[in-house]
Structure formats: C-alpha cells, structure tokens
Amino acid sequence: MSKTDLLSVIPIFILTSAAILILFSIAVKRNHKVIYLITTVSLAADFIYIALFSAKTKWIIEPLFIIDGFGTFNTGLILLSALAVSMISYAYFEQREERKEEYYILLILATLGAVVLVISKHFISLFLGLEILSVSLYAMITYLRKRERSDEAGIKYLILAAFSSAFLLFGMALVYASAGSMEFSGIAKHLASSSSMSPVVFAGLGLMTVGIGFKLGVVPFHMWTADVYEGAPAPVTAYIATVSKGGMMALLVRFFVVIDGYRYTALMMAFAVIAIASMFIGNFLALRQNNVKRILAYSSISHVGYILVAFLAGGTLGVQAVTFYLVAYFITTIGAFGILATLSDRDRDAEMREDYKGLFWARPWTAAIFTAMLLSLAGIPLTAGFIGKFYIVAAGVGNGQWLLVLMLAVNSAIGLYYYIKIIATMFEPYEKERPSDQLYPSIYIVSGVTMAVLTLLLVWIGTNPSGIMDLIQAFVRLN
C-alpha cells in the first residue's frame, strides 16, 4: 500500500477508530456527553480532513476503491449529515433511553458503510459498505426498545433489506458469471465488447435493479418506507431518509455512468416507469395521511422519483443536478425530522398532525423553521428545494425528457397540497387548556442551533445557489 493510498483512506480510518474509541470509553465509564463529544469531534475532524487535504484528482486503490471528486463530495455530504443527525440525537436520546451510548457507535458504523458505498468500484466493496450500513440501521431503528412499534419497524426492515440484498447479490453473481469481473470497469469492458446484452447479464442487471430499488424505496419496492419511518426514532428516520438513500443513489449514478447503462433502452424505460410511478404513488399516498412521519415517508418516495428524472437525463449536467438535489434534500429532510424530534416528548414522537395545531402561536420560531423546511420540500422559490428542482428540470429539458419533466411539474403541484395542509394546521388557533395527551417536550440548545444553521443554509442555497453549484461543478465531473 503506497503512501497516497494510505492518505486517501484516512477518512475511513478516522471513522473506524472513533467507533473503537467509543467502545472502549463505554467500557470504562458510561457518559453520554463524552461519547457525544467524541462522535461529533471525529465526524467534524473527518470532514475537515476531506475539505482540506483531498485532491480533486482521481486516485484508485485497486481493486476496491476509487477516490474521485464525486466520491469525495458525497463523502463530505454524508459526514455532514451524520454530524447534523448526531446533533439532533443528543437531546432526543438524553430524554428517552437509559443506555444511549451505543447508539453513537451504530451511527458512526452506518456512516462508515455509506462512505465505503460511495467510493466503491467493485462488487465486494459495494456489498460490504451496503451491509455495514444496513446492519447498523437494523439496530438503530429498534433502539428505543420499550416502544412496541420500533420492534415491528426493525423486523420489517430487516427481513425486507435482507430480501433485497439477496436480489442484489444474485444479480451480481449473474453479471459476474458472464462478465468475468466484479469491477465496474471490467463489466463495462465486457458490455462494450458486444452490441446487445446477453440474457444472463440482462437478468443480472434486472435483479440488481430490484435490490437497489428496495434500498432507495421507489415504487414498486416502497412498502417498507412508511412503516419504518413511523416506527423508528425521529433522528434515525432522518438518517435513513438522507444518508442511506443518498449513498445508494450516488452508487447507482457511479455504476450506471461506468457501465454506460444509458445505451440500453429497456433498462432506461424501466427506470423511467419507476420514476413516474414513484412520483405519483408517493404523492397520492401522502395525500390521505394524517401522520406527519408517514407523510414525509411518502413524500420521500416521490422525491427519489424526482432525483431519478435527473439521473435519467444523464450526462454531466444530470449528475450535477442529482448531487445538488441530494444536498438540498438532505438539508431539508434533516431539518424537518429535527423539528419533529425537538417537539417530541418522552412517550411518543410528535407525529400526528394535531400535535402541530397552533404551533405558530405557541412557538413561532419552531413553526417558522418547520414551515421553511416544508416549503423547501414543496419546492417554493427562495428555498433550496426550488433550486434543486430547477436544475432537475434543466437537466431533463436539456436531454429532451419532456414526459418526465411534465410529470415532475404535475407532481410538484400535487405535493404542494399536503405540505400546505401541515402548514395550515400550524396556523390554526391555539387552545389554551392543554389536553392530557398533549406533548411536553423539553428544549435543548444543541438541537436549536442545528435547526437554525440548517434553515440558514436552506435559505442561503435558495437565494444564492451559485456558490454551492460552483463547488459541485468543481468536484463532480464525469471523467
């Protein structure tokens, strides 16, 4: 292993050593504050290392990893999201759980898995990264053991994630059987050698699509999303919605660009159908919901559909649009679930729409931040979500994907309805006498500051997108 090899995997080393350090420090003494500090400091240090020292040139560690601009940018994004999630988690778990320290080990390991996922260029590293991420998530989803719904959500996610992993693996095996290589570039070479796809490779890629579709939670593989979102603790839900789905999306983009999947019309048609179905079914299911967590779950299905529109457009512009949308979506989703977590009390999460009744009069700042997040999800101008959609439309139009762009526009209008409905609930008059089942949250400064920073980022990106877009253009190039 050369010196540059070693330097370029330091982000991974920092994460593993942080996990081991936390294990040891729990063995010595359980102290939530110390563990929390180790977590945040190591995540922040990791991000700073990437920001300062990562070269924008491509560096390949044969045969498993490729550290290029795209991978580095997504690594940074994942680290920052994990940092934001751990900020929300502190207050959330401080109130609820006796043994809260192990959560941070799982959080760091899941982040490690996602980082490995976005820099992998080989089936083995893909599989390992994905499984480190998934197995940590099973435990994170069920972390609050006293809630019965969290067990249910955990076992549902476990069975379905293992089920989809099996599909992914079998697809990989079929591709390997006919390509003779598990490296993305080797598969690309095999595919380029013949003009048409052999049935075995086609079946393999189809099965892999099923596996990836499950992890992304797109229609028709979406049934786990709502239950898992509802049953998991709010910070964990934020983590699944952002890091887990975003990492998978980045991997999908890399795999498709390398093997040049855009040549195959059948595959593209399949993804176009998945994208349109996800947008419509996600939005229609959200319309009928009263549970805010489930609304956000269904809306995440349609948001992945939007991202797939940019993904299908392809080319440098398409990949940059995907990355930008991921940034906007990460900020918004973590913000929304962060508010949900701060409003929750010891017994249950603030997930019913009635919990938000009159919030604007009771707690104007919280309500304002939540409104900003929801407007960004709906794609209203001056927010990051709007700019994200703008770039997706630009990528789609640039490539002549008129049908997909039209569907995106229709769905944005449908989506507006249920976001506005939540906002309207917050403006309803506030009842003075509190009913007994109302929530009694306690406020923590850490969460408040995180929320404020996220909101500022949201508005800053929404009003001044060129800064972040320049950054993305500097990092994300196809070659």
Added chain:
Amino acid sequence: MDDVPIESGLVLASILFILGMIGVLTRRNIIFMLISVEIMLNAAGLAFIVAGAKWAQADGQVMFIFILTMAAAEVSVGLALILQIYHQLKTLDSDAASKMNG
C-alpha cells in the same frame, strides 16, 4: 468440474433462490421468513462460487465468505429482535406484528 456445465450450477442456484423467495412470501412465522432469506442469500453465494469456478478466479469464493459473514451478522441481530418481539407479543406470527397501517 469439466463435465458439469456452468449452466446447471446457475440453474440450481436459481431454483434455490426461487424456493427461498416463495418461502419469504408465503410463510407467516418470522423465524421461517428469516430462514427463507438465508436460503436466498446462500443461493446467491452458490451462484458466486459457480461463476468463480467458470473464470477460475478466487473472487467468487471470497464473495461467498463475505456473504456468510454478513448473513451471520444479520441473523444475530434478527434473532435478538425476534426475542424482543416474542417477549412483547407472545407470538411469532408476522400478522400480529403489524400495528402500523396507513
């Protein structure tokens, strides 16, 4: 290995995979669902070994070892969860574990 064609190995793996899939979809007991998922994972492992043998590479077997490791990790978390569920619901029927409907 010369007299066994690669295709028969892949067909065997596919049959195992489909059997496991049918198991997951039809069984109602959570432990049996977990076992069926394991069968699917092992079918994928078998397919990797067959493919590795075809190309005379060790990669297929390396992947199989990773699949075994991951399946073990998954089962340990899964069984812990199943214990917890049995503790709360006093049954392992997966229909009982569906409080959430939307």
